[in-house]
Amino acid sequence: MASNSSGGGGSDRQRIAQQRLRIIAGHLRRPVDVDSTILAAECKAQDSKTDVSSEGRTVPRRRQEIMKWNGWGYSDTKFIFNKKGHAEFTGKRYKLSGMVMPALKDWLEDTFGSNLQHKSPAAPILTSGAVQPPTLNEAFVEELKSTGIPFSHDAEDRVFRAHGHCLHEIFALREGKVGRVPDLVVWPNCHNDVVRIVELACKHNVCLIPYGGGTSVSSGLECPPEETRSIVSLDTSQMNRILWIDEKNLTAHIEAGIVGQDLERLLNESGYCTGHEPDSMEFSSLGGWVATRASGMKKNSYGNIEDLVIRVKMVTPQGVIEKSCLGPRISTGPDIHHFIMGSEGTLGVVTEVTMKIRPMPEYQKYGSVVFPNFEQGVACLREVAKQRCAPASIRLMDNEQFKFGHALKPQVSSMFTSFLEGLKTFYITKFKGFDTNCLCVATLLFEGNREKVLQHEKQVYDIAAKFGGLAAGEDNGQRGYMLTFIIAYLRDFGMDYYVIAESFETSVPWDRVLDVCRNVKARVVQECKDKGVQFQPLVSCRTVGVPGDGPCQMNKGSEPCSSTGNEAREGEHANWGSILFSFLFLHWLKLHFI
């Protein structure tokens, strides 16, 4: 639009049209020519590391130095069966790291009837033979060299940028099946590097695929096999700095390649946070959140990405597009941000984002509630939404997820003692009236100043009590959220034993939530049967209210959400439930021959 709106001339009618377009596009910054001197200067400034902070970034150019090439997360972190035959979580990075989960093995065998002698290990290393040689556009490469922007056509670098984290993508990699991959990977260091790269790509008819954190679950990173042009993966991971923080107006201007964990850590050092916490936040990038319209688990308190973004700078083949002001809302013309968000990298490369920031919350408290059955739990969530008093996060897990979480409880450890105490009580005393094959659990996270949090907590537990809900302790709650970051590792563990997992999500009016949960589960079971899957699948779901939120997928940061406690949006909050169907496990001895 920026470029369209700048045009002129032509016939009268064109002129009129142009004029109207200019009015509607009045909120967009006029395109500017990239002055190479400015370009050099800016990039020098960025090299000189005078920015707010540039140390200790998580993601190196060569991701293989710390991450798996054919699975989720860090190379040093995975589930295994140890010598004693117990499931163990390796590494030192997570609270669960180094712990043993004695119950997991039996749960796997009992649930899927799988024989754990029966392994389906992933191809250990990438055989260079599996990767087709790069189709290089020599003229492009030559000019790229002259810019000094680093690039590589190393096979590993290319394979790392050829996929996101859809099940089928990881499945193929584990089988050693590598399809069409980028021919080149380039690492811009700043916005102007991206401008240069896009210019060269247009000039030489090269196909660009922006790459942020690589956690996409929309197939946005897949290279079309039919693509005959040279495909270049534009990896933003080195554009990872906070360029400035405005403490007066609580905004920060940030390069789009920074990953969530770095962004939060760096802001925390200054006493601030964005509050945007998608499940994938360890590895997903700010630019990725914008391009995929991400939402975070604390959206009730902070909003989704579209609520947090003030201004986006995007490089398109037609030029740089950006709003002309930092106003929080503009009533003249369409909102270009809402075309950038959800465009999945197809319209351009997001390079810089101005975001709202907030002082870190004074006080945080986890919690959990056990309900006699799912129906009661859903009724409670709906009431919480109606009363507009939802905590920062509230998730209702069904009985299957409750049992699964139970199977993941680690061996006694300082951290989990009280949790196990909780569990003892659980079966022995107050919960004994509950049928363990029916009960379900809600996990809670409260944030704010201490006094308000405690009030708020009481209000929510009082509502829960009306629906037969009983408080089940802080540790159960905290543990629930901690598992969020473990789930994808568990998916890979399952695949070692012929078990696959996927998730999908939708939103429906509250009065349809129970039907949809029941019917989808039944349909999945039926489909597996029809397709001759040997064992019955496990389908579970978790439900949350929606403050204006709809379908989104796991690695995109699908998260529970309910009312914001905002008197403002009653209709909105009270009336939609979001359902994440997940952990759909299949024993696919037959399935993978289909």
Added chain:
Amino acid sequence: MASNSSGGGGSDRQRIAQQRLRIIAGHLRRPVDVDSTILAAECKAQDSKTDVSSEGRTVPRRRQEIMKWNGWGYSDTKFIFNKKGHAEFTGKRYKLSGMVMPALKDWLEDTFGSNLQHKSPAAPILTSGAVQPPTLNEAFVEELKSTGIPFSHDAEDRVFRAHGHCLHEIFALREGKVGRVPDLVVWPNCHNDVVRIVELACKHNVCLIPYGGGTSVSSGLECPPEETRSIVSLDTSQMNRILWIDEKNLTAHIEAGIVGQDLERLLNESGYCTGHEPDSMEFSSLGGWVATRASGMKKNSYGNIEDLVIRVKMVTPQGVIEKSCLGPRISTGPDIHHFIMGSEGTLGVVTEVTMKIRPMPEYQKYGSVVFPNFEQGVACLREVAKQRCAPASIRLMDNEQFKFGHALKPQVSSMFTSFLEGLKTFYITKFKGFDTNCLCVATLLFEGNREKVLQHEKQVYDIAAKFGGLAAGEDNGQRGYMLTFIIAYLRDFGMDYYVIAESFETSVPWDRVLDVCRNVKARVVQECKDKGVQFQPLVSCRTVGVPGDGPCQMNKGSEPCSSTGNEAREGEHANWGSILFSFLFLHWLKLHFI
């Protein structure tokens, strides 16, 4: 996009592009062929008035039956000087109707040094000679006849649709200057009528301009003088029904031509409201709110139009565009609603809207606070925003607006007794420490359940006290909001005496609000001087916080707004002030010769 996303074929690359587009556009409903039988059936249903309600609509096809052709609002309502030489507001429609404002005359003379003998009356009636004969597209007219959809090329009908309410538009009409006007006015009765009209317009190369309430201040209704095609004004005013209300999920499906006052009245009959109250709500239409991205005075509690809209149906030359589901948020693909909102009728005709509704508020309470000066008032608004406890509406008026409002106080009447008492007290007792040339006033509106409102009220008055603010009574507050609907009549009154008025708005970070107010006022004064305007202009402003809101204009429903009381959006709420500069009066004895 709907149509693009449905295409296929072409080369491999086109096919890939199409496929990606289909994914991104997955949330859009596939275009459907309009089946004329369905069409007939639906329209019959609509004629049979079986819808939720279709009685007592405000706006007739022939607007001239009740409204002014060259000024704001109802024909029977205007300001005049009565026989006693006092300003009087005629008619019976408003609380102020029939009342006398003794102070207004002196205020006018003193403020502008204008001689009220010196009149600049508007051309009383429309002389048909002033209107150029219609350029009709016979083929289009013939086919239009066959559809049975009513239309007219009567001169008055056409002039009524040729303008919005920008100052220059009304000014020209008062001078009897009528430029290019639509050649034909057509009144569709339902969505399918619009589909038919747009089809015919495309087929016969006729230019369509959608017309809702005619309150546009973006020149969106002006006919380009250069336009050689036949221009048809598509008047949605007869598409004014609520098609259904879903009380379970608090949504309503409504035809886009309904005006605000009808929509609220009809919903109120069922115990609901939308809470969307732009200044123009008496006459502006739902479709207009969507096309112009309107905001309302209670946005703190209900949100802006983009927060209230669940689904929009728009007829474009490429077909009907509409989301495929009613989900409150979709994370896959761009949000097409944000391209429809702000498009000002340039992309298509909005025909139906599904909107959130809410139960009517239990309790409403007005209020007002007087501050010793504007600086203190701004500091208070900022603090209210920071503490996230803003009422449904809070507006801070500067000293000029305070004096102006004072000049509008009506002669004693039951309704205003206590107000006058308030004023007495005002000068005589507690406010005597204040300099009447410095003090400023904030008006407040609280909504919710009674107990919460009273708590909330106390909290806000406590904050105000910290900034030297003193409560000045409910009536002052209520009166302030009542004047909202009178202002445009007052603009026309001023024009009778060579006084013109306009307004404009912007948003800036809180720390810039005072500078911007001061500098803009100074600049306007300077510009008038440079242009040889005989008398000094009066520039006043009112300031409000912004819950994510930016520039918008008076008749679009520019309204005060501050924090939503939503813990969620601190950064957002605490950090932007919106400023409406208005009532810029000029004595233009010279000006209009420039």
